[in-house]
Amino acid sequence: MGMGDRRSLRINKNMGDFENVDDDMDLRRGPWTVDEDFKLMSYISTHGEGRWNSLARCAGLKRTGKSCRLRWLNYLRPDVRRGNITLEEQLLILELHFRWGNRWSKIAQYLPGRTDNEIKNYWRTRVQKHAKQLRCDVNSKQFKDTMRYLWMPRLVERIQAASASPSTGSVAPSSCVTTPSDQFAMTSYDQGVNNTTSMAMDHLGLVNIPSGYVTPENSSVVAVSPASDLTEYHVGSEVGKIENCYNPDQNLEQSYLNWFENINGSVPSYSDSFWNTGSDEDFWLLEQQQQQQLLSYGSF
DNA sequence: AAGTGGTCCAACCGCGATCGA
DNA sequence: CTCGATCGCGGTTGGACCACT
Numbered sequence: 001m002g003m004g005d006r007r008s009l010r011i012n013k014n015m016g017d018f019e020n021v022d023d024d025m026d027l028r029r030g031p032w033t034v035d036e037d038f039k040l041m042s043y044i045s046t047h048g049e050g051r052w053n054s055l056a057r058c059a060g061l062k063r064t065g066k067s068c069r070l071r072w073l074n075y076l077r078p079d080v081r082r083g084n085i086t087l088e089e090q091l092l093i094l095e096l097h098f099r100w101g102n103r104w105s106k107i108a109q110y111l112p113g114r115t116d117n118e119i120k121n122y123w124r125t126r127v128q129k130h131a132k133q134l135r136c137d138v139n140s141k142q143f144k145d146t147m148r149y150l151w152m153p154r155l156v157e158r159i160q161a162a163s164a165s166p167s168t169g170s171v172a173p174s175s176c177v178t179t180p181s182d183q184f185a186m187t188s189y190d191q192g193v194n195n196t197t198s199m200a201m202d203h204l205g206l207v208n209i210p211s212g213y214v215t216p217e218n219s220s221v222v223a224v225s226p227a228s229d230l231t232e233y234h235v236g237s238e239v240g241k242i243e244n245c246y247n248p249d250q251n252l253e254q255s256y257l258n259w260f261e262n263i264n265g266s267v268p269s270y271s272d273s274f275w276n277t278g279s280d281e282d283f284w285l286l287e288q289q290q291q292q293q294l295l296s297y298g299s300f
Numbered sequence: 301a302a303g304t305g306g307t308c309c310a311a312c313c314g315c316g317a318t319c320g321a
Numbered sequence: 322c323t324c325g326a327t328c329g330c331g332g333t334t335g336g337a338c339c340a341c342t
Contacts, residue, residue: 030311030335053327065327070311073329082309105330120331121309129307 028062032071036061040068041076074115081113085122087162091155093119094127094147 028036043059049072052065061068074080085093089111096107102123104116111119127147131138134146 032311051327066313066329067311069328074310102331116330117310124332125308 027064029067032075036063037071037076040072044072044076074117079113080115082118085114085118087155087159089114090122091152091159093122094152094155097123097127098144098148 039059039061043055047055047058049055049069052069054065056063056065056068059068063071075082092110093107096110100106102120104120104123108114108116108119128138131140131143134143136143
């Protein structure tokens, strides 16, 4: 299985790069060229999207319809947003994954401009990696608890801290690097996206949102499954407050914090440089060091 | 400078669902 | 109803890039 099964690979000496061509259909595979992108965008801007196989032919692209669709949806679409996942988006991804599991396209509906592919990649490269480092299954109670009582509350705190501190402004991780040419577009776009993301978060019970927000399903109300693991964490949240979103059981959280304090020496605070690095790597580096304690701790 | 290993992401695949003739 | 075409989703992978040795 894999990408190379039914394709031949040859070097295009004129172009100086790889050209993957299907033996039978003379269809190109692999990375898209600028010319192909232009053809696809031009055709769609004139004729619209859909009917991808015929679109590919009519646009003069030696690609499968599938490939064209993927390229358009994940890369060329004007509203597609790529780059650093903001704190709010991270929180939303974690929250929605708790609720729906690997329903990437469904999750992507709540993150405007983000593709299911990008969210999936984020989950695999960041979240699953950390589960692996902790030597526990990503679906295990231990890992879920770690996210629920450590990672997610800290994300909330960092979001709050960022929004309360105009000087720090963006909630994007401080490790984010944007090129000067990116900055204008990203800044203006982020504002809109973060507003929308906040509304989505709020609609899921995390924060307050203006009335009239419509879910992807065009429903005025998001149906929250009573069986959801996280439902109970949201029902107590008040309008305009998110402090207690992940605080359904003070005793439970306190016991977790006590445990954290035991192995870390102090209770984590958003003011700690530890949480404020803007990179979850530090957090997980520490956790990696605490692997043995974690492994022996068990559930609480 | 060269080699190595890890990370990230674009693009692929298989497969089930849906559409429409 | 049937069946081929198309769409959409989730899983997987190749390779570019980067940090480290």
